[in-house]
Amino acid sequence: MDAHLPKETKELAKKHRFKSLKRVDLVPDQLLDPTPFGAQYGSLENGLTYYVRCNPKPQMRAALALAVKVGSIFEEENERGIAHIVEHLAFSATKKYTNHDIVKFLESIGAEFGACGNAYTSFDETVYELFVPIDKPGILSEAISILSEFSSEIRISEEDLDKERGAVLEEYRQGRDASGRLSEETFASIMKGSKYANRLPIGLEKVIRSAPAKIPKQFYEKWYNLQSMAVIAVGDFPNTESVVELIAQKFGHIISPEPPIISPGPKIPFHGETRFSCLVEPEASGTTVEINWKMLNDEPKTVRDYKDWLIGVVFRSALNRRFTKISRRKNPPFFVCSAAEVELVRPVKAIQISSSCKEKSILEALTSVLTELARVRSHDFSEREISIACANIMAEMESAYLEREKMQSSTWRYQYLQHFLRDEAVLGLEFEAQLFKSILPQLSASEVSRYSEKLRMSESSVIIITEPRATVTEKDLKDLLSETNSLEEKGKISPWEDDIIPEEVVQVKPNPGKVSEESEYQDIGVTELVLSNGMKVCYKCTEFKNDQVIFKGYSYGGYSELSESDFLSCILSSSITGEIGQFGYKPTVLEDMLAGKRAGVYTELGAYTRSFIGDCSPSDLETALQLVYQLFVTCVEPDEDDIKRVIHIVEELIRADERDPYSVFTNRVTRIKYGNSYFYKSPLVNDLPKVDPKKACEYFDCSFKDPSTFTVVIIGNLDPAMIQPLILEYLGGIPKPSEPVFHLKLDDLKGLPSTPPVNVVREIVRSPMVEAQCSVHISLNIKLCSETLLEEMWFATFLSQLLQTKMTQALRFKHGEIYSVSVDSNFGYSKPSKTADLEGEITIEFSCDPIVSSALVDIALDETLHLQEHGPSEEDVSTVLEIEQRDHENELQPEEDLSQDFDKSGLLSSCFRVNYTALSSRASSE
Numbered sequence: 038m039d040a041h042l043p044k045e046t047k048e049l050a051k052k053h054r055f056k057s058l059k060r061v062d063l064v065p066d067q068l069l070d071p072t073p074f075g076a077q078y079g080s081l082e083n084g085l086t087y088y089v090r091c092n093p094k095p096q097m098r099a100a101l102a103l104a105v106k107v108g109s110i111f112e113e114e115n116e117r118g119i120a121h122i123v124e125h126l127a128f129s130a131t132k133k134y135t136n137h138d139i140v141k142f143l144e145s146i147g148a149e150f151g152a153c154g155n156a157y158t159s160f161d162e163t164v165y166e167l168f169v170p171i172d173k174p175g176i177l178s179e180a181i182s183i184l185s186e187f188s189s190e191i192r193i194s195e196e197d198l199d200k201e202r203g204a205v206l207e208e209y210r211q212g213r214d215a216s217g218r219l220s221e222e223t224f225a226s227i228m229k230g231s232k233y234a235n236r237l238p239i240g241l242e243k244v245i246r247s248a249p250a251k252i253p254k255q256f257y258e259k260w261y262n263l264q265s266m267a268v269i270a271v272g273d274f275p276n277t278e279s280v281v282e283l284i285a286q287k288f289g290h291i292i293s294p295e296p297p298i299i300s301p302g303p304k305i306p307f308h309g310e311t312r313f314s315c316l317v318e319p320e321a322s323g324t325t326v327e328i329n330w331k332m333l334n335d336e337p338k339t340v341r342d343y344k345d346w347l348i349g350v351v352f353r354s355a356l357n358r359r360f361t362k363i364s365r366r367k368n369p370p371f372f373v374c375s376a377a378e379v380e381l382v383r384p385v386k387a388i389q390i391s392s393s394c395k396e397k398s399i400l401e402a403l404t405s406v407l408t409e410l411a412r413v414r415s416h417d418f419s420e421r422e423i424s425i426a427c428a429n430i431m432a433e434m435e436s437a438y439l440e441r442e443k444m445q446s447s448t449w450r451y452q453y454l455q456h457f458l459r460d461e462a463v464l465g466l467e468f469e470a471q472l473f474k475s476i477l478p479q480l481s482a483s484e485v486s487r488y489s490e491k492l493r494m495s496e497s498s499v500i501i502i503t504e505p506r507a508t509v510t511e512k513d514l515k516d517l518l519s520e521t522n523s524l525e526e527k528g529k530i531s532p533w534e535d536d537i538i539p540e541e542v543v544q545v546k547p548n549p550g551k552v553s554e555e556s557e558y559q560d561i562g563v564t565e566l567v568l569s570n571g572m573k574v575c576y577k578c579t580e581f582k583n584d585q586v587i588f589k590g591y592s593y594g595g596y597s598e599l600s601e602s603d604f605l606s607c608i609l610s611s612s613i614t615g616e617i618g619q620f621g622y623k624p625t626v627l628e629d630m631l632a633g634k635r636a637g638v639y640t641e642l643g644a645y646t647r648s649f650i651g652d653c654s655p656s657d658l659e660t661a662l663q664l665v666y667q668l669f670v671t672c673v674e675p676d677e678d679d680i681k682r683v684i685h686i687v688e689e690l691i692r693a694d695e696r697d698p699y700s701v702f703t704n705r706v707t708r709i710k711y712g713n714s715y716f717y718k719s720p721l722v723n724d725l726p727k728v729d730p731k732k733a734c735e736y737f738d739c740s741f742k743d744p745s746t747f748t749v750v751i752i753g754n755l756d757p758a759m760i761q762p763l764i765l766e767y768l769g770g771i772p773k774p775s776e777p778v779f780h781l782k783l784d785d786l787k788g789l790p791s792t793p794p795v796n797v798v799r800e801i802v803r804s805p806m807v808e809a810q811c812s813v814h815i816s817l818n819i820k821l822c823s824e825t826l827l828e829e830m831w832f833a834t835f836l837s838q839l840l841q842t843k844m845t846q847a848l849r850f851k852h853g854e855i856y857s858v859s860v861d862s863n864f865g866y867s868k869p870s871k872t873a874d875l876e877g878e879i880t881i882e883f884s885c886d887p888i889v890s891s892a893l894v895d896i897a898l899d900e901t902l903h904l905q906e907h908g909p910s911e912e913d914v915s916t917v918l919e920i921e922q923r924d925h926e927n928e929l930q931p932e933e934d935l936s937q938d939f940d941k942s943g944l945l946s947s948c949f950r951v952n953y954t955a956l957s958s959r960a961s962s963e
């Protein structure tokens with residue numbers, strides 16, 4: 038069914054721009070094409086559905102999936118958690134593959150190990166995914182063969198199950214923190230009255246601990262039928278036929294038992310009365326209010342449905358714009374608030390408005406949300422608000438459309454998964470872009486505003502509030518509801534007043550600068566300019582993406598230069614100026630000015646550098662460079678209200694941190710690793726009065742003041758004729774200050790103040806918790822020699838990978854005590870230098886049952902010592918190199934990070950120095 042694929046050549050496709058794309062005549066009853074766009078799609082005689090598509094992005098890779106329409110909702114009470122356990126057992130062993138075979142195979146394709154890394158289980162489905170290289174013969178065939186084994190040959194014995202219980206239990210324990218408990222309670226209160234409410238996929242602890250093997254075995258045999266499965270293969274294949282043949286060969290012989298008759302799906306609770314749920318969680322990260330309006334999750338089937346869906350998108354965009362503006366007012370009722378459509382379970386979705394606010398401000402936040410909905414019902418959005426929303430949505434579609442030929446295989450895989458699991462239409466971006474172009478310009482403000490009728494409190498709504506301490510009762514919420522209702526009925530809600538928005542980002546045209554020096558580096562296609570104001574600019578035209586230009590400007594000198602007395606204020610520079618506006622306008626005003634454009638610039642203040650980073654559409658490059666110009670020539674001018682609002686936000690974040698039982702641990706770890714230095718200390722609420730917001734703003738202004746200290750790199754789909762004039766006008770037009778500002782050379786930079794431990798430190802940190810959890814952090818100091826730095830950086834990466842493999846083998850497979858472990862190398866705090874040695878650390882982190890933590894730390898250290906004393910085996914080295922090679926190839930794919938230009942060479946070194954700090958923690962409820 039390749040007929041759906043566009044037949045244009047690449048050149049033609051590029052010229053086929055969005056603007057010339059024809060609109061379609063809208064026939065409301067016209068059915069959307071139910072066949073998935075661009076796939077060879079069909080089913081085998083045994084009922085298995087398949088989707089195969091040739092897609093060259095990324096090269097020589099394929100994204101595969103086995104989708105099974107079986108999830109936790111199929112479980113009986115004594116089976117709660119079993120669907121997920123079956124997923125784990127798949128990676129443990131099958132009839133043909135032992136655990137060792139599967140792990141070896143995953144390593145050979147550069148994949149992370151196993152269950153939940155390559156699969157997920159939800160209420161309604163279980164999906165196994167593999168992302169495989171196809172440059173070596175046999176890998177694709179083996180990958181499909183493994184998926185075939187998962188469909189019908191998973192081995193489930195008592196021994197297999199016992200080996201996996203520990204990992205699943207640890208996964209369960211990880212979910213028992215404040216946010217896990219809250220999402221469980223929230224979900225249960227939304228779905229109350231349905232079987233879904235009691236079928237969270239992770240299940241019950243007692244089932245995980247003690248269910249006999251016959252239970253998952255029966256579940257697997259009963260529900261895993263080829264009739265409810267699909268294989269999806271999207272990749273850089275020579276043709277689709279051979280892949281379909283491979284699927285038929287690996288799956289065709291399987292005969293599924295008759296599928297069990299599925300009784301009508303679980304009852305879905307809809308209701309006329311609002312439901313309330315007041316949750317109190319002492320470890321909560323904040324105070325939140327959430328309203329859900331439940332509705333059936335029907336996918337659009339006709340053009341009319343599609344239009345209704347798009348109206349919802351426009352409505353939420355316009356509403357969110359109002360919420361953002363409210364959040365930036367004096368004494369705002371909430372910090373953030375936004376509306377979204379979310380899928381709760383396959384048959385039910387919700388329109389969800391969620392906001393977070395100051396402690397004890399629930400009622401203000403809820404009043405504001407309900408009033409805004411009533412305001413839209415009473416007065417409609419303005420035509421201008423709707424045109425801003427439509428322009429932004431259209432700009433996103435334009436960008437997607439221009440990149441349609443470069444869509445990643447994993448994105449296609451996701452779309453076909455949705456087609457199979459949700460009956461979601463896959464229409465292709467060409468047709469969807471046409472629908473957008475035909476529908477959006479016709480939408481009127483009143484048509485969009487009518488959507489607010491769906492968000493009446495009588496429409497299956499559930500209000501959920503979360504607080505660290507109870508301050509609000511259900512009765513308070515009910516009273517508030519009837520108050521706002523009666524205001525709306527009496528017509529006492531006033532219309533919305535919108536801001537006045539300037540037309541141009543740059544009010545006075547700058548005086549363009551000149552080129553002082555120009556060099557061409559033809560071998561890498563880079564042009565380098567030194568401008569008359571001293572700024573250095575390098576650019577390169579690329580065609581990796583059609584609709585993207587990215588740039589970064591950086592200068593040496595950052596927080597490490599600050600004195601201790603300035604540090605506290607200046608470290609808050611980014612947060613404070615980000616809220617007030619860094620480009621000469623308030624953020625909400627700037628957002629309106631940029632409506633319909635794709636141009637973003639953000640700033641980063643770091644320990645050793647200051648930078649600005651931009652990402653835009655080639656057609657909006659001028660706007661993006663105007664933002665950089667504004668960043669340098671304007672000052673952040675805060676008023677008292679702005680400052681009060683920002684300090685409130687910071688205070689709330691600090692309080693959340695203080696409630697978090699893990700902050701005791703992270704603070705202690707930092708203290709041990711770096712000493713009692715101001716730089717690494719988290720600020721306390723008591724520190725806030727010492728913050729000088731004016732100083733924070735001044736520091737920010739000085740950080741982006743002197744163009745002569747900045748080097749800028751611009752790459753992307755640049756117009757060679759336009760790039761220099763734009764650079765000269767907006768970057769060259771930045772005036773150079775009379776005195777240099779923060780003019781620092783690389784070797785003049787100050788190092789961060791820290792005093793690392795001289796001996797091995799091993800410590801247990803205790804923190805009271807609602808439910809016992811434990812996190813382990815082991816840090817090993819390493820030092821890389823400057824002469825061989827590049828090579829040793831790779832050694833550090835290889836070593837981390839090798840340690841991770843060893844730790845996984847020991848802690849997960851041999852002892853069955855952990856879910857996962859991560860090993861990383863980190864040089865973040867080290868001063869950049871071309872001549873000095875580089876100091877950093879390798880960290881090992883995992884979570885586990887508090888009772889076994891010390892024993893597991895011993896095992897981890899033994900593994901490390903063993904490796905130090907005996908070095909890696911040949912097999913270890915080749916496995917690590919294979920994983921790293923695959924990883925490296927994935928990163929080298931053109932559309933990925935353009936700054937990756939190292940070549941991999943060398944073998945694993947055993948030269949990391951023995952000077953390690955081992956830390957372990959135990960945190961438990963006492």
Ligand SMILES: [Zn+2]
Nearest residue numbers: 125152153208
């Ligand atoms: Zn899992």
